[in-house]
Amino acid sequence: MGNLTKEQIQDRIREEAKKALATGEVSCVVGWTKTRFPDKTKPFFAYTDAECDLLVWNEYCINSTAKYALDDRYPEQKIGLITRGCDSRALNRMLKDNQLKRENLYIIGVVCDGKENPVCDGCQHKNPLTYDVLIGEPVEETINEKRFTEVEAFEKLSADEKYEYWAKQYDKCIHCYACRNACPACNCVECYADQYRVGWQGKAADREQNQVYGLTRVFHVGDRCIECGECERVCPMHLPIMRQTKKMLKDINDLFGNYECGLPDDSKPVLGEYKLEDPDEFM
Amino acid sequence: MSVKKDSSWEPVILAFCCNWCTYTGADTAGLNRMKYPENVRVIRVPCSSRVNPQFILRAFQKGADGVLVCGCHPGDCHYATGNYYTRRRFMLMQRLLEYNGIDPKRFQAKWISGSEAAKFRDTVIKVSAEIKALGPNTKFAEGYYAQNEGGNE
Amino acid sequence: MAIDHECSCNKNPLVPSLCQVIDVKQETGDVQTYTIQTMDGKKPFSPLPGQLAMVSLLGVGEAMFSITAQGEDYIQCAIKRTGLLTEAFHEMLPGQVIGVRGPYGNSFPVDDIKGKELLFIGGGIGIAPVRSLIRYCLEHREDFGHMDILYGARSKSDICFKEDCLENWSKEPDTNVYITTDISTEDWDGHVGFVPSYLEELGFQPEGKKVILCGPPIMIKLCSESLIKMGFAKEAVITTLEMRMKCGIGKCGRCNIGSKYVCLDGPVFTLAELDELPDEK
Amino acid sequence: MYLAKKDLEKALQTLSQKAVVFAPILETIEDKVSDAKTVEKKFMPYFDGAEVALEGFNTVKPPKDVLFPNVEKMYKYKTGAGAYIMELLPEDSQKIIFGIRPCDMRSIDSMDKVFLTKDYVDSYYAKRRENVTIVAFGCLEPSRTCFCDSMGLDPNQAPTADLMMNVAADSEFTICNDCGTKVLTDDGKYILTPQTEKGKALLEQLKELLSDGGESYQDTKCSLHIVKAENLDEKLSKMFEHPIWEKVTKGCIGCGTCTFVCPTCYCFDIDNENHGAEGCKYRCWDSCMFSDYTRMAGGANPRPTKKERLRNRYLHKLEFFNERYGETLCVGCGRCIESCPAHLDISDFIEKASLVEIDASDYSEANYSEGRM
């Protein structure tokens, strides 16, 4: 965060947003604005200078801005995005998946100072990794020693305990697909779950369907998860969704070597490549 | 065939077998009149890499008691590299299922070549016995028949 | 809470009754007409012209179709192949058991148009609902004035209900039939051109005339413009709408345009009524 | 008539003998790997030892599924040889919804209108509705997102409930340790007022636990007071193409959260589940926020983006339903405001729509953001 206060960052965000709009190349800047509740902000699209002055920066700016870039995959003008570390990893993920073109984005990076969001405690990359302009001094990256402790503890439970736990969780699920719609790794044009004719799954929300959806989701995003925690944050029923995804990430790390998504490297999703020397348990 | 829980219970085990190795191996087992339990049913796929993990979830959801995925040995894939992806996919799958309370024995993968008829038979015998010992899969299976009578709720 | 059972159908409106397809007729490459009867050989119900039936292919799905004709002991639906479900419908052969519920929707305002001259305009499969009304009018020929039928299809082979369109109707008293095709083919010596332009070419007089207009959205749009140019009042132009429907009884929510449900309040609307609705067609 | 708070459990037990009693119950899910256990308040069948929480905030999910379950089997069928269709109606068992809030009661009124009027009566809903008795509970402390009184409701009164239940006017309150909200002290009492024959019958069952007298507490006010134009529905009917839609729908992520937590959302989908030649047709909740909701067989979609979809949702709540049934479909329960992942706020929209000029060619958030928050 360097030496900027929250207010200073907010001022810089407004300033940079106005600058971006002034170039005429950027149609709007996506950030956050206040709501009627002091502890909630909402995603906000500033099109004018006056609207730029409504952009805010505080510890409640928790919604990811990155996914909004997918609303218009073929924009006529650039889209400006205020991005924190997690947002920029999300953007990297989408750029790598050919979902966005870098030239369509104007990225205002902000070194994140942590939010009122439990997932931020384990954040390893508070610095934006991709940006056009950066606000704040990059801070030292941290390693989250506890990245998989919860998963490890859960693995130790008995099969029935595990099942019981998840069954109760999935009983709560209401099939709202907020986890999917918020996830930066979910970028299908039409989700498999919406293809009722093919019959991947039914539309009814019952435990089995929810389990199938939950596990399928893990498989679909597991090797692309940037660990932003949006899925869990948006879940209206408070399902511990990250606990599933992290299991896959942990196994990937254990089996195929260190793996983290959304970094600006050229690694491919784990399920899209192989090594001859991968462990083999199926002999 | 909705009778699932009485004493004569036989598990339903699905085996996804690649056309070039394991399906051939299963045919060879037939040619050699090897005997194995009836409860394993083979679904033929071109390559083990065709098997989408969602098929396995679906099988459990629809009441399968066990699922096997079989293909060529790594390096012998008819399509050169398919089974390397299979290997990654299903190692993760097995662990994820276990994490959700499903015994890893219920989902297994095995490399069985076209000439390994005996291995096919032995695998089927072993998996069948293991799943029989585990009993019916209740954890993922939908309760279609249970709910069917008496309308809703 | 005591519930006053005022259901118009006197039974569970969401459960279809078993019926069978007794005849399948290939109209065009992708349209088939099905003649439907109850299992004991009766008419499933007596629809008014323009009404809809929910046809259910058990185990596959159900969809709403306009009833294109009815007889003593049958109703007919014409189905165009557009997706997976209709593809499954197209595999039906006589003897196929299906579920049918209905009739749904309002109908063409038969009383309003009584005594009037009528201009029917249909395009493609859009002739299906119009046909039910044409047949009604022909059955009650003395109640209606002069009738003009304008129908357009892509080519000759795409003309639905060929017997009616190309032969029967033109033989009816005081009835003119105009057929046009979008493209010229060797087997077609009639008019070639799109319906809206043919309409302008024919130049009907608006006085005392009601128009029944059905077809693809773009055709409806262009024809409406032409009709208004020709001096027709919006109240005099009657058309039908299409939306995705599930329940058919105005409950499930999806077929609304504004506060109207197409399945219940429609599918028949006048242009004047449509003007009142949000532009979401 | 009043019921002492200490007798509440007995009352529920009594009622449970003749009916399934759905009451707001705290359900705890233990997490064996961390201390964080989750406590969820939801309407579920009462059982001995259940932790009933009448007071406190309303449930995350409304009790609408008692009448309109998430998944409801409609009929069984068999294809091919020996084809049949067999209607599956809900069982004829009595249910009581106990402790529903005025907003949720109003939402049931709306659902009654949908499912029981306008030519067709929905047999499934009707069957359930007949067998349900509703005991409403006047709110004590609304949550911060509650704005039912702005929508014309009274958080103290549910006039259409079979039985109205309020705390006594002379009640004393404490602050609950767990939820931090105002609750009745243990020696408090609930005033019961029957409003229908069903309600009277219920009181009859409880008569041994009841005592005469007592005034009911009627002073609860909503926490959120919003500006709402008198004739908002009419105004909105002229705003279909208004630029406001572009802006207010931008943040939406297109999930179904608002729909599924909404007490008045009643849209459903119909699908089938096959088992060989047999199968059943069921209906399940659907959301107009989903892209496949209106997508037609050929792929065309009259509501292609979230702008059209969210507009339809808001207008359905605030305009279309009024036009069709004469009342607003938003009851001001505030659930969607609390749950929305993108922190969209229908009350915020109501205010803005009430304030904007109908024929404005431009809409800027900046003009409407001050003086309201």
Next chain:
Amino acid sequence: MARIGVFICHCGTNIASVVDVEKVAKAAMQMPDVVFATDYKYMCSEPGQAMIKEAIIEQKLDRIVIASCSPRMHELTFRKMLKGTTINPYMLEIANIREQCAWVHTDREKATAKAIGLVQMAVAKVAKNKPLSAGTIPITKKALVIGGGIAGIQAALDIADCGYDVTIVEKEPSIGGHMVMLDKTFPTMDCSACISTPKMVEANAHPNITLKTSCEVEKVSGYVGNFEVTIKEKAKYVNHDLCTGCGLCQTKCPTKVTSEFDQGMSKRSAIYIPFAQAVPSKPVIDANACLKLKDGKCGICEKVCPIGAINYQDEERFTTEQFGAIIVAIGYELVNWEEMYPEYGGGKYEDVITGLQFERLVNASGPTEGHILRPSNGKEPKDVVIIKCVGSRDPKKGKSYCSRACCMASAKHAHQILDKIPNSRVYVFYMDVRTPGKGYEEFYDNTRKDGAQYIRGRVSKIYKEGSKLIVKGEDSLLAKPVTVEADLVILATAMEPASGAYELAGKLGIAVDGDNWITEAHPKLRPVETQTNGIYLCGTCQGPKDIPDTVAQASAAAVKVAALFSHDEMETSPMVSSVDPDKCSGCGFCVDLCPYKAISLVEYAGRDNGRKVTKTVAKVNEGLCQGCGCCNAICRTGCIDLKGFTNEQILKEVDALCL
């Protein structure tokens, strides 16, 4: 809805003795969409097929299930049968109730239940089958042969003789490969050069053959019938269009370097024709040796060239050409024995040579004009040791496989030494003597009669004592150590794949085994095809072999190519993947995954939010796709689907089996 007919085969008593076929047929009638079910003694027989055809007409069937033997057995038979009916050949599924039911079970009741289950699965699948038709793709009737050794030459000649154009790409300046280096060929002892050089000349002269020497394959795209190959032509610095091959430059060149052709046993100039009979017989400049190219000095060749064919500015050139088929004939190399066997001196003793070096030594056009002389002192050796299996059959130090040709080559060498050097003694250390070929055993016998001493055992050490090489080994038959004082040691070194085989296989999208030998499609039945349609192989790139086998394989590969070229277009398998471009998000995951490089990202006019846009989506090249379905399982949207094994079909199969 579908109208399915189910036909249960008794297979005589093969199925019917264990499975109650009538009961299966009865049960099938209850399955969804089944309108007809029956059983019959032999479905594959003519009356059986006639019955099916009749039922198709009478019952208006639109798809059928046949419960019989394995689909691997008769699927094609029944598809062919359907060709003559109203049903598309792909509206068929086979329930395997013989190999996977009747033959492996004994309990009649359970086996019948399983058979019903299998039929149920097939019925569920077939209901979702779609008519498929094989597409056709045009064929470019021009073959590319990679490698100009005897395999490549033979294949090229055979194809060319069928009237098709062939291009041979050879990385060396001359074609000929290893065979022209050899002196004699076993067992007939014909002069190797005498039989191979005419072939080289013929190839050069053949109107249908284009030789591209000093060339390598850079890039391959496309698919059977339509390969697009980029060929890199290395800089030769000599304009071969002008050059007459007079050889003057070669004689005047002041720089001398080791000759590759003579296996390092002689020198050549920096501008050189690799060997006397080289084809083309025109020189190239070795840029690593040439003084002009290295330092800008010299330039003599340019001065002496009477027609100005020398061009020091010459550069690599890339050309792209279309080919319909490719034959891989890149041959072998000898293992680097020096590294593998330091105990044999690791290359520091001049008189320890490889068999190939011996070939040059004994060859009349070789460095010694055919006299067998010790490289160290030019004297005739008297005691010669031949060590076999140097690098072969030695998984610890070398390769695990047998190099096949060396037993005979060693026998030949022994024979040549005994023949050319009177009173010489030849000791052959061997592990086994393998002579499986016509006249081979007789040749070996004769060599022993000539006096070659065969000692069974490995040589453990070679060292020098004075001018002699002391060869220590063990006679494992007598179980006692053996020491031979030798003048010359010849190592029968193992063959290994040519360097670059792995990379080339990658470019071609074909497989190699663990040793980098190129893998044939089937070891028995498709020995000259690779797994990629339209790419064939022959000669030692597939595995060690001798000349007769190589030539036989070359002709076999040529026939495959000629068979392909005998059609103007070819049918493609319709069971390939296809993409629904409207659903595809263009993530490109499948592109990298495809082992056949059959998927690429293309532009597509689609819609986004109801607006027309140009999207990037995946597209399958149906000519390249082999139908493995690997891409299907990785596509999260499920928008790439394998025809004949669609997601919907497999899901239905799963559902049906779980009933």
